[in-house]
Amino acid sequence: MSETPGFPAAAARPGSAGAREQAARAAELDAADPLAAIRDRFVLDAAPDEASGGAGVYLDGNSLGALPRAVPGRIADVIAREWGELRIRSWTESGWWTAPERIGDKIAPLIGAGPGRVVVGDSTSVNIFKAVVGGVRMAGKGCTEILVDATTFPTDGYIARSAARMTGLAVRPVEPGGIADEVTERTALALVNHVDYRTGRLNDLPGITHALHSAGALAVWDLCHSAGALPVGLDAHHVDLAVGCTYKYLNGGPGSPAYLYIRESLQERFESPLPGWNSHADPFAMEPGYTPADGIRRGRVGTPDILSLLALEAALEAWDGVSIEAVRTKSLALTDFFLACVQAYVPPDLVRSLTPQAHERRGSQVSLACSPQLGSSFGQGGTPVAGQVMDELIRRGVVGDFRHPDVLRFGFTPLYTSFADAERAAWVLGEVLRALPGVSSGDGG
Numbered sequence: 124m125s126e127t128p129g130f131p132a133a134a135a136r137p138g139s140a141g142a143r144e145q146a147a148r149a150a151e152l153d154a155a156d157p158l159a160a161i162r163d164r165f166v167l168d169a170a171p172d173e174a175s176g177g178a179g180v181y182l183d184g185n186s187l188g189a190l191p192r193a194v195p196g197r198i199a200d201v202i203a204r205e206w207g208e209l210r211i212r213s214w215t216e217s218g219w220w221t222a223p224e225r226i227g228d229k230i231a232p233l234i235g236a237g238p239g240r241v242v243v244g245d246s247t248s249v250n251i252f253k254a255v256v257g258g259v260r261m262a263g264k265g266c267t268e269i270l271v272d273a274t275t276f277p278t279d280g281y282i283a284r285s286a287a288r289m290t291g292l293a294v295r296p297v298e299p300g301g302i303a304d305e306v307t308e309r310t311a312l313a314l315v316n317h318v319d320y321r322t323g324r325l326n327d328l329p330g331i332t333h334a335l336h337s338a339g340a341l342a343v344w345d346l347c348h349s350a351g352a353l354p355v356g357l358d359a360h361h362v363d364l365a366v367g368c369t370y371k372y373l374n375g376g377p378g379s380p381a382y383l384y385i386r387e388s389l390q391e392r393f394e395s396p397l398p399g400w401n402s403h404a405d406p407f408a409m410e411p412g413y414t415p416a417d418g419i420r421r422g423r424v425g426t427p428d429i430l431s432l433l434a435l436e437a438a439l440e441a442w443d444g445v446s447i448e449a450v451r452t453k454s455l456a457l458t459d460f461f462l463a464c465v466q467a468y469v470p471p472d473l474v475r476s477l478t479p480q481a482h483e484r485r486g487s488q489v490s491l492a493c494s495p496q497l498g499s500s501f502g503q504g505g506t507p508v509a510g511q512v513m514d515e516l517i518r519r520g521v522v523g524d525f526r527h528p529d530v531l532r533f534g535f536t537p538l539y540t541s542f543a544d545a546e547r548a549a550w551v552l553g554e555v556l557r558a559l560p561g562v563s564s565g566d567g568g
């Protein structure tokens with residue numbers, strides 16, 4: 124392990140009383156964890172280990188989920204047998220043609236949707252386009268604007284602006300907490316992130332959806348950072364349209380296809396802005412005129428990305444026998460415990476949690492703002508130190524990520540993250556921060 128300039132080599136971990144207490148608590152929590160055995164369904168590094176200095180704490184499942192063990196064998200079979208031997212017959216005999224709806228129905232219970240309401244395919248960005256233009260086409264004639272979450276992941280804003288230009292509407296950015304006050308009878312829809320990608324704040328999906336409906340507007344939710352991490356309740360809260368990716372907490376793999384949810388009672392009115400032949404009522408009639416399919420199939424576009432789709436289907440087997448409620452319970456316990464360990468191990472005032480303390484406002488990540496006012500060797504011209512801190516954490520085996528300008532993000536995937544992982548990550552963070560110039564170095568804990 125080569126050293127990062129400015130950071131000493133990782134020291135052997137001293138056994139202070141505080142650290143022993145947190146490590147013992149982690150062991151207790153792991154022993155009592157009903158989801159602990161699910162970790163074996165994933166390919167991960169060996170568990171943190173005191174003797175070796177600990178390797179492999181993966182806290183970036185909110186960007187790219189870990190590999191489920193069921194995927195490689197399934198994909199090998201798809202390639203060798205379904206493609207290699209059956210070839211074109213697999214569209215029917217191996218169920219390739221119906222995979223987008225079949226896999227949509229497997230995701231549906233995780234986001235509180237009944238069967239026939241979710242279709243898998245295309246990227247989240249493309250599905251945002253379908254949902255926003257499709258939503259505007261269903262909105263009242265006098266509508267002049269689309270509200271967009273002012274703190275949104277950028278792709279949503281970019282696409283909403285383009286969709287607005289194409290439909291003659293304006294985009295107005297609004298903080299999610301202000302939507303109930305800002306929505307008017309001229310609002311066609313609001314596009315909102317369920318969990319904020321930077322801070323991990325969980326927005327009030329039931330309340331915001333209700334406020335939008337009261338003003339006659341549609342609610343379009345981006346579930347990228349909530350699906351697979353917490354209950355969403357799409358049907359129960361009468362959400363109109365929703366999109367989300369499958370490569371984060373659903374562990375579908377890099378670039379795995381996204382999904383589109385259309386409320387059942389709206390499906391008949393949904394007019395896709397991308398009416399490709401897969402969404403036609405009779406695709407193999409190959410008629411020049413377009414007639415949309417009934418039901419959720421009208422959310423499809425063109426030929427599905429079969430290898431990625433079937434990798435996702437195998438990945439979803441990791442959910443067999445797991446309830447999303449149990450995942451939420453563990454997620455909150457993990458993030459509570461991580462925050463407690465950060466408080467115990469990190470010298471005061473070096474980091475500040477951007478993630479809400481309140482459980483009802485917290486997603487499944489912890490974002491820590493890392494102060495820019497540290498030693499000059501770390502902050503050239505006022506550049507925050509957080510990026511270098513994350514580089515050093517990764518070098519020491521704790522993988523989170525960094526978002527500009529000063530955010531350290533740690534994602535907790537309850538299917539495979541242990542309490543020992545959380546404790547180890549907080550310890551290493553404290554160690555890295557104590558090594559910064561001008562920070563007094565105790566042994567933490």
Ligand SMILES: Cc1ncc(COP(=O)(O)O)c(C=O)c1O
Nearest residue numbers: 246247248276278320345347368
């Ligand atoms: C909230 C949100 N929406 C959309 C995306 C990305 O969409 P796409 O998969 O099309 O790149 C991300 C992350 O990449 C995201 O965090």
Ligand SMILES: Nc1c(O)cccc1C(=O)C[C@H](N)C(=O)O
Nearest residue numbers: 185186187276320321347378526
């Ligand atoms: N989608 C990503 C990608 O293709 C490459 C690297 C990262 C990502 C991400 O998922 C970013 C992520 N949505 C975020 O929350 O920052």
